[in-house]
Amino acid sequence: MTPLLEIEDLVCRYPGRRGGFFRHARPIHAINGVSLSVGEGEVVALVGESGCGKSTLARAMLGLLKPAAGAIRLDGTPLAAMTRRELARRILPVFQDPYSSLNPSKTVESIVGLPLRLNRVPAEERRRIVRAMLMRVGLSERHLARRPHQLSGGQRQRVAIARALIMEPKLVVCDEPTSSLDVSVQAQILNLLMQLRRELRLSYVLISHNLAVVERLADRVAIMYFGRIVEEGPAAAVFARPRHPYTQALRSAALSPDPDQPLPSAGLGGEVPDPAAPPSGCAFHPRCPHAMDRCRVETPDLREVNGIAVACHL
Ligand SMILES: Nc1ncnc2c1ncn2[C@@H]1O[C@H](COP(=O)(O)OP(=O)(O)OP(=O)(O)O)[C@@H](O)[C@H]1O
Numbered sequence: 001m002t003p004l005l006e007i008e009d010l011v012c013r014y015p016g017r018r019g020g021f022f023r024h025a026r027p028i029h030a031i032n033g034v035s036l037s038v039g040e041g042e043v044v045a046l047v048g049e050s051g052c053g054k055s056t057l058a059r060a061m062l063g064l065l066k067p068a069a070g071a072i073r074l075d076g077t078p079l080a081a082m083t084r085r086e087l088a089r090r091i092l093p094v095f096q097d098p099y100s101s102l103n104p105s106k107t108v109e110s111i112v113g114l115p116l117r118l119n120r121v122p123a124e125e126r127r128r129i130v131r132a133m134l135m136r137v138g139l140s141e142r143h144l145a146r147r148p149h150q151l152s153g154g155q156r157q158r159v160a161i162a163r164a165l166i167m168e169p170k171l172v173v174c175d176e177p178t179s180s181l182d183v184s185v186q187a188q189i190l191n192l193l194m195q196l197r198r199e200l201r202l203s204y205v206l207i208s209h210n211l212a213v214v215e216r217l218a219d220r221v222a223i224m225y226f227g228r229i230v231e232e233g234p235a236a237a238v239f240a241r242p243r244h245p246y247t248q249a250l251r252s253a254a255l256s257p258d259p260d261q262p263l264p265s266a267g268l269g270g271e272v273p274d275p276a277a278p279p280s281g282c283a284f285h286p287r288c289p290h291a292m293d294r295c296r297v298e299t300p301d302l303r304e305v306n307g308i309a310v311a312c313h314l
């Protein structure tokens with residue numbers, strides 16, 4: 001069966017900054033050869049420290065960023081061959097901060113109905129669909145005429161979800177969908193996302209630094225380090241027995257007292273490498289407790305054993 005979304009050997013770079021010692025800008029290597037697929041109805045989580053490339057990968061999936069190499073296919077069709085409008089109907093985002101992603105001067109009705117208007121759905125039908133979708137995400141008629149600043153954080157994220165789902169996409173890319181919300185509201189929004197997944201047969205790419213959330217919601221997880229996937233497999237199996245030294249470090253750091261803190265580098269020491277000057281060999285070698293000579297020169301490939309893929313020489 002063709003997966004819904006297929007990413008193959010993706011490479012994404014940002015132009016670097018010129019200046020100082022450097023006469024030529026050194027590009028930032030944000031994604032260094034990622035392959036990943038998302039099946040129909042599947043929840044795939046992306047996990048990793050700040051700066052490892054999660055949002056860049058999300059932007060590439062949404063067609064908001066042109067990759068330097070590799071391919072992304074939706075239902076077998078390359079994103080590059082789709083029009084913006086077609087793409088914007090089929091893969092939709094829910095971002096971290098609903099406040100900055102919602103137009104502050106528009107009403108909820110107009111925000112949620114905009115994708116319908118752009119697709120020339122007649123006004124009467126638009127009103128009906130918007131009302132039904134608001135109910136679905138736990139809002140009501142009362143909220144139609146409000147503007148984003150007249151809503152709570154959780155309500156704003158519900159509006160963002162309604163807008164994402166209004167064109168009945170198959171895939172929703174959620175980039176830290178709850179990290180700007182109060183803890184009590186986070187669970188409600190996550191429950192809503194999962195309920196909608198069942199009702200509408202959605203697939204999600206879920207980016208989250210909260211391993212407890214990922215463990216609970218994701219079918220599969222991809223652990224990212226420095227623009228690469230270092231471990232990937234069924235979430236339950238990966239978390240029950242992490243194979244890669246980086247996943248092991250994340251796991252033990254996540255068992256520390258405050259699970260709501262961003263992924264700490266506790267137990268890891270050192271820092272994430274400079275993306276303008278990638279280390280040789282395995283990018284994790286400067287921080288890896290098991291690093292060998294080979295790790296400094298040879299980049300490990302992602303190899304699959306019993307359904308779990310790991311990139312490590314060990
Ligand atoms: N617009 C940009 N221009 C230049 N470099 C960028 C840009 N956006 C991201 N980067 C760099 O690309 C790398 C990956 O960034 P990205 O935002 O994808 O990380 P992330 O995993 O989403 O991090 P976080 O958890 O903090 O959101 C980082 O080194 C970042 O500094």
Ligand code: SF4
Nearest residue numbers: 282285288295312313
């Ligand atoms: S390849 Fe070497 S440095 Fe990289 S994670 Fe494995 S043991 Fe550590």
Ligand SMILES: [Mg+2]
Nearest residue numbers: 054055056175
């Ligand atoms: Mg990000």
